[in-house]
Amino acid sequence: MSVPVPTPDAPFGYDPQGRPYSDKSKVVAGVLQLFLGGLGIGRFYVGSVGVGVAQLLTCGGLGIWALIDAILFFTSNDRTDKQGRVLRG
Numbered sequence: 001m002s003v004p005v006p007t008p009d010a011p012f013g014y015d016p017q018g019r020p021y022s023d024k025s026k027v028v029a030g031v032l033q034l035f036l037g038g039l040g041i042g043r044f045y046v047g048s049v050g051v052g053v054a055q056l057l058t059c060g061g062l063g064i065w066a067l068i069d070a071i072l073f074f075t076s077n078d079r080t081d082k083q084g085r086v087l088r089g
Contacts, residue, residue: 037066
């Protein structure tokens with residue numbers, strides 16, 4: 001298995017499935033969502049403005065939606081940013 005090589009269109013390299021990595025981190029998104037999820041900050045960070053506004057208006061689904069979202073950011077390997085690039089681990 002070869003190591004992903006950065007290119008101009010994917011400066012952070014590619015994941016094993018050949019998808020480009022994002023400049024955003026899933027750990028940062030998860031921490032933001034865990035502590036500021038009631039404001040939708042984790043979603044704003046990855047570029048999901050619509051979901052971020054919905055979380056802001058519902059206080060993160062009274063905290064439940066924000067907590068579940070934070071767990072999914074930490075555990076999922078398929079979370080993407082606004083451009084569809086996979087979040088770095």
